[in-house]
Structures are given as C-alpha cells and as structure tokens.
Amino acid sequence: MDAQHPRRRTARLAAAGVLVALVTSGCSAEARRGYLPGYDDGQVTNMTERITTLWTGSWIAALVVGVITWGLILWAVAVYRKRKDDDTLPVQLRYHVPLEVMYVILPILMIGVLYFYTARDMSAIQDTTAEPDVTIEVVGKRWSWDFNYLDEDVYSSGQHVIDVGAPGNPDKLPVLYLPVDQRVEIRLEARDVIHSFWVPAFLYKMDMIPGQTNVFQIVPEREGVYAGKCAELCGEFHSGMLFNVAVVSLEEYEAQMELLREAGQTGRLGPDLNPSSVAVDTTATTSGDS
Numbered sequence: 001m002d003a004q005h006p007r008r009r010t011a012r013l014a015a016a017g018v019l020v021a022l023v024t025s026g027c028s029a030e031a032r033r034g035y036l037p038g039y040d041d042g043q044v045t046n047m048t049e050r051i052t053t054l055w056t057g058s059w060i061a062a063l064v065v066g067v068i069t070w071g072l073i074l075w076a077v078a079v080y081r082k083r084k085d086d087d088t089l090p091v092q093l094r095y096h097v098p099l100e101v102m103y104v105i106l107p108i109l110m111i112g113v114l115y116f117y118t119a120r121d122m123s124a125i126q127d128t129t130a131e132p133d134v135t136i137e138v139v140g141k142r143w144s145w146d147f148n149y150l151d152e153d154v155y156s157s158g159q160h161v162i163d164v165g166a167p168g169n170p171d172k173l174p175v176l177y178l179p180v181d182q183r184v185e186i187r188l189e190a191r192d193v194i195h196s197f198w199v200p201a202f203l204y205k206m207d208m209i210p211g212q213t214n215v216f217q218i219v220p221e222r223e224g225v226y227a228g229k230c231a232e233l234c235g236e237f238h239s240g241m242l243f244n245v246a247v248v249s250l251e252e253y254e255a256q257m258e259l260l261r262e263a264g265q266t267g268r269l270g271p272d273l274n275p276s277s278v279a280v281d282t283t284a285t286t287s288g289d290s
Contacts, residue, residue, distance in 0.1 A: 036052055036056070037052065037200075037201070037203060038052065038201075039222060041222070042221055042222045043221055043222065044201045044202060044203075044220065044221065044222050044224075044226065044247075045202050045204075045218040045219060045220055045221060046218060046219040046221060047124070047125050047202075047203070047204065047218060048201075048202065048203050050121055050124065050125065051121070051125070051203040051204065052203065054117060054118065054121045057117065058114065058117075058118075061110070061113075061114065065110065125204065125216075126216060127217070128185065128215050128216065128217050130183060130217060131183075132183045132184060132185035132217060133179070133182040133183045133184070134149075134151055134178070134179060134182050134183070134184045134185070135150045135151055135184075135185045135187065136148065136149055136150065136176070136178075136184060136185070136186050136187070137150055137186075137187045137189060137268070137270075138176065138186055138187070138188050138189070138197055138208075139189045139190070139191055139269060139270070139271050139273075140188070140189070140190045140191065140195030140196075140197065140208040140230065140234075140241075141190075141191040141192055141195075142160075142192050142193065142234060142235050142237070142241075143160040143230075143234065143235065143237040143238060143240055143241040144157075144158035144159055144160045144161075144174060144241060144243075145158045145174045145176070145241070145243050146158065146191075146269040147174065147176050147177075148268045148269060148270070149177075149257060149260070150268070152257040152260075152261070153266055153267065153268070154257055154260040154261050154265055154266055154267075155260065155265050155266075155267065155268060155269050156174065156175070156260060156265060157174075157265075157269055158173070158174025158243060160237055160240055160241070161173065161240045161242065173242050173243050173244050174243040174244070175243065175244045175245070175246050176228065176243060176244070176245045176246070177246050177248060177252075177253055177256045177257075178220045178245060178246070178247045178248070178253070179220070179247075179248065179249070179250045179253035180220050180221065180222070180223050180247050180248065180249060180250070181219065181220070181221060181250075182219065182220070182250065183217060183218075183219050184217065184218055184219070184220065185215060185216075185217045186215070186216055186217070186218070187213055187214075187215050188206055188207075188208045188213065188214040188215070188216075189208060189213060189270070189271035190208040190209055190210045190271060191210070191271050191273065192210065193210065193234050193235065194207060194208065194209055194210070194232050194234065195207075195208040195230045195232050195234050195241070196208060196230055196231035196232035197228070197230075197231075198228065198229055198230070198231035199226055199227070199228040199245050200226075200227065200229075201226040201227070201245075202218065202226070204216070204218075205231050207232065208232075210271070220247040222247060223247050223248060223249065224246075224247055225244050225245070225246050225247075226244065226245045226247070227242070227244060227245075228242065228243045228244060228245050229241065229242050229243070230242075
C-alpha cells in the first residue's frame with residue numbers, strides 16, 4: 001500500500017494539472033465562443049471566420065479518420081485474438097489486392113481534399129490584388145515596433161518594455177490604429193533580425209525578414225483593442241516585444257493621425273534606419289508615443 005501512495009498522488013496531481021489547463025484555456029480574452037476563437041457579436045476581420053472554418057473542418061476530418069482507424073484496430077484485436085487451446089499459427093502470408101489498392105488510393109484522396117481546401121483558403125487570405133483604403137508599414141525592431149501610416153505621412157514609435165507585468169504597462173504599449181470596415185494593407189519590415197507580426201485575435205501571423213517586404217490585407221470588422229506580439233524568438237527581451245491593435249471608427253482613426261501630425265511625428269521610420277539612431281531605452285518601464 002505504501003508504494004502505491006506516491007503513484008496515486010502523482011496521478012491526482014496530473015489530473016489536477018489537466019483540469020487547471022482546461023479551465024484557464026477557456027479564460028483567454030481571445031476565445032469567447034466556447035472552444036472556438038472570436039466573439040459572439042461578429043468576426044474580428046473579414047478572414048477570421050474562414051480560418052476558423054478551415055481549422056475546425058480539418059479537425060473533424062482527422063477525428064473521423066481516427067475513430068475509423070481505432071475501431072478497425074480494436075475489431076482486429078477482438079476478432080483475431082488467440083483463443084484458449086488454439087495452438088495453430090495463422091496464415092503468415094496472404095494477399096488481398098482490393099484492400100491494398102484502398103490503402104493507396106484512400107490516403108491520396110484524403111490528402112487531396114485537405115490540400116484543395118487549404119489552397120483555396122490560403123489563396124483568399126494572402127490575396128493582395130485589391131486596392132487598399134489604408135496602407136500601413138510595420139517595422140519590427142529589437143524589441144519594439146514602429147508604425148508608419150504611409151497615406152497620412154505620419155508615424156508612431158514604440159520603445160521596449162522591460163517590466164511587462166507592471167501595473168499600467170499594457171495601457172502604455174505601442175498602439176497600431178486600424179479603421180473599421182476599411183481595407184488595410186499591412187507591409188511588414190524588419191530592421192535588425194527576423195521578427196514575426198502576430199495578432200492572435202486575427203488568427204494570422206506573418207514573418208518579418210530583414211531586406212524582404214511581406215504584405216497582407218485585412219478588413220477589420222469589429223471595433224476593439226486586441227493584443228499583439230512578436231512570435232519569433234528574436235533575442236534576450238523577445239517576451240517584452242508587445243503592442244496593441246486598436247480597431248476604431250474612421251473618424252477616430254483620422255483624429256489619431258492628426259494627433260501624430262501635431263506632435264511633429266511626420267515622415268517615415270523605414271527599415272533602413274540605423275538602429276543606433278533609434279532611442280531604445282532598455283531600462284524603461286513604459287513605451288514611447290503610441
């Protein structure tokens with residue numbers, strides 16, 4: 001009995017850990033439709049519903065295949081198990097051509113269907129042929145962000161936040177403003193090393209590579225403030241490379257652009273800007289202007 005106590009305690013701790021993980025995963029601010037990401041009052045961008053549908057469809061297909069496979073395995077175990085007093089060896093070599101043909105054709109069909117829907121949706125998600133209403137250049141730098149509003153010829157520049165969890169810091173992070181119901185083209189640049197632009201609520205991320213411009217378009221459809229972060233390990237302070245995305249009305253967006261203009265933040269902070277000329281206060285606990 002004594003030897004079993006540690007095992008029982010370990011099993012209980014493991015079960016408690018799984019329960020906590022399940023409960024806390026449901027508390028994410030980015031998942032408010034049960035097990036699906038998003039919000040009940042509308043999708044965040046014009047692409048989030050498409051991405052969710054592709055994801056859930058893939059999981060349903062995988063689950064169906066898994067159930068069939070598990071069922072066949074259990075059926076074979078039960079039907080062809082060794083019986084009592086049966087010492088006869090089963091046939092060691094047997095061909096079944098139709099079954100072997102199915103083994104080849106069925107996986108090809110399954111992969112072909114998955115490829116078709118993935119290619120269809122990725123083509124739509126990455127399509128940048130439409131004329132954008134707003135063009136914004138996002139420059140990743142160690143360890144913050146610059147936002148160039150190219151149509152307005154203004155910019156905002158963030159500074160690295162050391163103490164990410166300090167009270168008030170989330171409200172002082174760099175803010176990327178997007179006008180609701182407007183087609184926004186986002187051009188991604190990196191000033192030093194590889195970064196990755198990720199807004200979890202958008203269900204999409206894209207790498208930022210020095211010397212290469214990556215582009216995508218979205219139409220924000222739900223006003224609100226959404227968390228953003230770098231999704232590529234880019235150095236010592238990668239965890240503090242955070243920002244917010246504010247999807248606002250067109251009137252509020254234009255007002256924010258005017259505030260940047262009045263503050264003298266006109267022009268563009270491009271990827272070719274010398275990093276040493278950009279103020280990066282590694283001891284600061286707040287960001288720069290946003």
